[in-house]
Amino acid sequence: MNDDELLASVFKIQSDFGSGILESGTCFLFGDKRHALTAKHVVARKNGEVAGNIVVREGAEKSHKATCKVLESMDVALVAFDHDLPGTPLDPAPGTDELIPGTEFRAPGFPEDVSQTWQTGKIVGRARLDPSELNPYEIIFDNS
Numbered sequence: 208m209n210d211d212e213l214l215a216s217v218f219k220i221q222s223d224f225g226s227g228i229l230e231s232g233t234c235f236l237f238g239d240k241r242h243a244l245t246a247k248h249v250v251a252r253k254n255g256e257v258a259g260n261i262v263v264r265e266g267a268e269k270s271h272k273a274t275c276k277v278l279e280s281m282d283v284a285l286v287a288f289d290h291d292l293p294g295t296p297l298d299p300a301p302g303t304d305e306l307i308p309g310t311e312f313r314a315p316g317f318p319e320d321v322s323q324t325w326q327t328g329k330i331v332g333r334a335r336l337d338p339s340e341l342n343p344y345e346i347i348f349d350n351s
Contacts, residue, residue, distance in 0.1 A: 208295070208297075210316075211219060212266050212294075212295060213297070213315060214315050214323060215293060215294040215295070216235055216236045216294030216295050216296070217233060217234070217235045217294075217315045217316065218233070218235070218243065218263045218264060218265060218292070218325065219231065219233065219234075219263070219264040219317040219323070220232050220233065220234040220243075220245050220249055220250070220261065220262070220263050220264070220286065221261070221262050221263075221264065222249055222250045222258035222260070222261050222262075223259065223260040223261075223262075224256065224258050224259065225259055225260055230248075230249055230250070230258070231247075231317065232246055232248075232249030232250070232316075232317065233245065233246055233315075233316035233317045233318075234249075234263060234286055235297050236292060236294050236295065236296040236297055236302060237285070237296055237297060239291075239296055240291035240292050240293075240294070240296065241287060241288045241289075241290065241292070242285060242286065242287055242288070242296075243273075243285075243286040243288075243292070244264065244283060244284070244285060244286070245275075245284050245286055246282050246283065246284065246309065247277045247281070247283055247284045248282055249279060250275050250277065250284045250286070251275075251277045251284065251287045255277075257275060257277060259307050260272075261273045261274065261286065263286065263288070263292070264316070265293065266291065267351055270291070271288050271292060272288075272289075273286045273288050274286070274287050275287065275326055295342065304305075306330050308329075308330055308331055308332060309329055309330065310329065310330040311327065311328070311329050311330075312327065312328055312329070312330060313325055313326070313327050314326055314327075314328075320327075
């Protein structure tokens with residue numbers, strides 16, 4: 208996958224907890240074109256409250272209403288849409304056997320609510336997800 212294809216599968220996500228102040232982060236297509244992964248702290252508070260209004264932005268013009276399921280064990284949330292988004296679902300950790308602490312990486316995202324950009328860093332640790340926690344077919348878009 209080239210950089211342009213990768214960038215087309217990464218979106219800005221915003222959450223409103225009713226205060227009018229938006230939390231902002233990055234999500235990427237996962238599993239299929241109706242699901243994405245993001246960090247739990249973008250869509251849920253420490254007390255477990257999930258934002259009442261979650262929107263994924265596709266550029267400056269298009270936005271998509273979403274719902275989500277948060278994982279209790281990690282800072283991960285699965286986001287669902289009622290229609291396909293553009294892009295290709297991504298494998299969040301290809302070649303994970305090669306990812307050891309100190310390995311450098313590069314990832315696209317929306318840090319500190321700025322435009323899409325590339326960030327670099329180093330792996331500091333690894334964790335295993337229970338695949339059943341990320342079953343995209345267990346979450347269905349709630350249109351209410």
